[in-house]
Amino acid sequence: MKNIVISGGTDGIGKALALHDLNRGDNVIVIGRNTKKGTVFLDAAIEIDANTRTSFIPADLSLINENKKVIEEIKTKFSKVDVIVLCARHYRTIRFETAEGFEENFALxxxxxxxxxxxxVESLEKADNPVIMNVAGPGADMSVMHWDDLELKQGYNGGIALAQGGKLNDLLGVDFAYRHNAGRTRYVLFKPGMTSTGFSGEYDAQTATHITAMKKFGKPVEKSIAPIIDLMDSPPAEPLSAFVEGKRISVEHKYFDKDSATRLYEITQELLSH
Incomplete structure (x- = not known):
């Protein structure tokens, strides 16, 4: 029996993974901002007789303080964590700043x-074969980075924000693997490809039409999660790995540049210190 944490676990890929893990007997904590979706998820857990192994933490993960509270709550619920799946994402056509002053897409x-x-990390290192599964979009080139304007205060576009977000997570994985190289935790970057999932967001009319088409023609969620499940069960031995729709890509490429990852880490620490 594993202890699994899933952010964005009340909808789409995150929810499908959570229900799969519950069905096979694992303990699962899901995190989401929508309490109605959280209640629906808990009802689904009751239907499969898994309510005693299920927790829902309502939280707006675009807020730094909410993340800190979530981390402490997870530590009180689980003595160790085997798997963390990072799925939470929310598209906005119009730029929005959180109450803490961060652009929401960048924050979430x-x-x-x-x-x-x-x-x-401390909770993960207590597990036998711990893994962080970051469901983002690995492999983009560095041109999507706006180093002088990471929060896109000038020329914001929702698509640009998401593209840069994928690259930010690439660099997060690179730096994490470097800093925790001596530990057991494996970091896996995964791009599921176009999937008919929840598409959480606030869209203008043009983008909404595009999202409708993606929902119609995207892969079923069940197909997209199959390789994720395999990697959760048997993560690669290397500290960092990356996959696009189940196909492994090299993290030795210049797109996974360690110097850029270190630079981002330092910028992030500075932002969080304020």
Missing amino acids: FYLSRFLLSHGM
């Missing part, structure tokens, strides 16, 4: 994953 898609990754 990147800062939250940074905090959950580094904040849960």
